[in-house]
Amino acid sequence: xxxxxHPRYESLLIREKIVKAFKEGILADSGMIAHGxxxxxxxxxxxxxxxxxxMAIKAGAAAILLAKNPVFSVNGNTAALVAEEMVELSxxxxxxxxxxxxxxxxxxVNAIEGVLKQAGAGKVLGLDxxxxxxxxxxxxxxxxxxxxxxYDADVILVPLEDGDRADILEKTGKTVITxxxxxxxxxxxxxxxxxxxxxxxxxxxxxxxIRNLKRERIDKLQQILDNFDNQxxxxxxxxxxxxxx
Ligand code: PTJ
Numbered sequence: 001x002x003x004x005x006h007p008r009y010e011s012l013l014i015r016e017k018i019v020k021a022f023k024e025g026i027l028a029d030s031g032m033i034a035h036g037x038x039x040x041x042x043x044x045x046x047x048x049x050x051x052x053x054x055m056a057i058k059a060g061a062a063a064i065l066l067a068k069n070p071v072f073s074v075n076g077n078t079a080a081l082v083a084e085e086m087v088e089l090s091x092x093x094x095x096x097x098x099x100x101x102x103x104x105x106x107x108x109v110n111a112i113e114g115v116l117k118q119a120g121a122g123k124v125l126g127l128d129x130x131x132x133x134x135x136x137x138x139x140x141x142x143x144x145x146x147x148x149x150x151y152d153a154d155v156i157l158v159p160l161e162d163g164d165r166a167d168i169l170e171k172t173g174k175t176v177i178t179x180x181x182x183x184x185x186x187x188x189x190x191x192x193x194x195x196x197x198x199x200x201x202x203x204x205x206x207x208x209x210i211r212n213l214k215r216e217r218i219d220k221l222q223q224i225l226d227n228f229d230n231q232x233x234x235x236x237x238x239x240x241x242x243x244x245x
Pocket of ligand 1: 028030032033034035036076103104160162179180182185
């Protein structure tokens with residue numbers, strides 16, 4: 001039991017979720033290490049959503065609304081922290097949820113499907129019993145791509161990746177949106193839209209931004225997207241990291 005007065009209360013609550021998800025077989029063991037890395041970046045960021053992150057969220061919302069076939073990729077960390085919000089995002093935008101794992105086992109795929117279904121998901125793609133395709137150029141199990149899902153997506157959200165996929169997805173002409181607290185990661189550098197912020201803060205803001213923009217004209221949405229420069233935004237994001245007292 002963490003006392004509410006603890007100065008790192010919110011952060012410790014999130015940590016508890018991560019540990020619980022590991023014990024339940026949802027999270028990979030290295031998912032805990034990945035989370036620790038994220039925590040360190042978030043600490044330097046002051047655990048607040050920066051202005052450049054808000055701009056990236058707006059561009060991401062515009063891209064999702066303009067998409068013909070948006071797909072939301074779910075890994076262990078995403079399922080552990082924001083399963084309900086991912087389901088809400090898919091229902092709001094009409095996009096698919098697809099399980100895609102680096103440390104893929106049938107047991108973890110089942111456990112994550114269970115979490116998403118419990119959070120209200122309808123169809124979940126990326127299961128082992130489907131005829132999964134494989135993206136060329138990716139050596140890891142993360143190459144899996146469902147027909148109608150990641151394989152055919154025009155816009156894809158890939159939160160908390162380790163960099164092997166964003167580049168390949170971009171080269172196949174897809175718009176890649178990532179959420180990664182590390183602005184220097186390969187995924188952040190290779191994606192079309194990189195949101196440098198904690199996924200637990202991003203999802204509610206992204207959902208809200210989609211609601212705000214839902215009735216905007218297509219040319220207005222396109223303008224938001226065209227005005228967004230990912231490399232410039234990453235540079236601005238870096239300025240929000242405090243490494244001095
Ligand atoms: O569930 P699986 O099998 O697909 O495995 C998922 C992990 C996360 C283990 C795998 O993708 C991995 O090893 O990722 P990396 O290389 O550790 O990269 C994860 C990135 O996410 C790092 O740059 C972290 O800083 C960042 N990160 C961690 N927690 C958060 C985060 N970014 C946003 N919000 C977080 N809560």
